[in-house]
Amino acid sequence: MLGTIINSVAILIGGTVGLLLRKGISERFKQTVMQGLGLSVFVIGVSGALKTENMLVVIFSIVFGGIMGEALEIEEKLEVLGRWMEKRVGKGEGLVAKGFVTTSLIYCVGAMAIVGALESGMTGNHETLYAKSLLDGVSSVIFASTLGLGVLLSSVSVFIYQGLITIAAGSLADLLTEAVVIEMSAVGGLLIIGISMNILEIKKVPVGNLLPAVFIPVFYPLVQPAAQYFLQIIEVFL
Template sequence: MLGTIVNALAIIIGGMLGLLLRKGIPDNYKSTVMQGLGLSVLVIGLMGAFKSENILLLIFSIVLGGIIGEKIRISDRLDNLGLWIEGKTGKGEGSVAKGFVTASLIYCIGAMAIVGALESGLTGNHQTLYAKSLLDGISSIIFASTLGIGVVFSAAAVFIYQGIITITAGALRYLLVEDVIREMSAIGGLLIVGISFNILEIKRIPVANMLPAVFLPILYQLLQPVFISITAIIHNIF
């Protein structure tokens, strides 16, 4: 958990610095910076998504994950949590909720969040999360300067999300082979592309509702022997 704790603290510290800088940045500069961030997030997402070597699994995971997410209304719940935080901080106009949701998704579903948390839980190696902490800390300065205090609260989401992955990694050790981790990271990259569309206001995509997709390669790995058996039976019949 040490890597996740450091990561959360880095976001808080960077976010607070960003808030100090926010008042001195004109609105037109903030708009330009956000567009630049959106383009950067798009590139990061594409780089991750292109690593997939099982495109059918990626498509299946996104579709089924989206259905699961819609059923349990992850996006609505995350938005409501952001609005609740907004109410407690006395801020208005949805600024806190937007910053919280956007930053939480960016910091949680990237490849480094998944791989780093798994390494931390499986081997006790926190180096990936330390590197992620540095990147998140720097980016949180920029995000907070444009999106506001909601970015700071995203540290809690990162702590819970990565913490759960770290704690459960040991129990799922035999399923977390290289192929599974790669596909989980690729799906996370594709979801980050969706976030970039939201930032750039190209199309509103309920990325949070697709979060279950990230973990479906684990289910695929668990059921793979069944699929192989069914395929063998069909082959013998025909």
């Protein structure tokens, strides 16, 4: 858990610095910076998604993960939680919920979050999470300067999310082959592209409802024969 704890603290520190800088940045500069961040997030997502070695796994994961997420209404629950936090600590900013949801997803669905937490749990190696802590800490300065207090609150999401993966990693070691981890990272990259579209206000993508897709590759080897049969049926009709 050490890597996850340091990651959460880095976001808190970076976010605090961003809040202190916030009042000195005009709205025009904030908007430009957010657009730049959106483009950067898009590139990160594309680079992660292209690592897939089996596109069928990605498609299968997105479809069934999306169904699960819609049934659980994850996106709505995240927004409700964000609005609740906004009422408690937001002081009428209006951006707390957006900052919390946006940065929680960015910091949680990326490849480094998944791979780093798995390494931490299975081998005790925290190097990936240390590197992620540095990146998240720096980016949280920028995000907090534009999105406000919600960015700091995302440190709680990171702690819970990565912590649970770290704890579960030992018991899932047999299922977490290199191929499975690669596809988990690829799905995470695709979700990051969705986040970038939200930041750039191109199209509202319910990334929260797609979050279960990241974990579907863990179980894909168990249902792969059925998925291939399903694909063959589709090809017949096409």
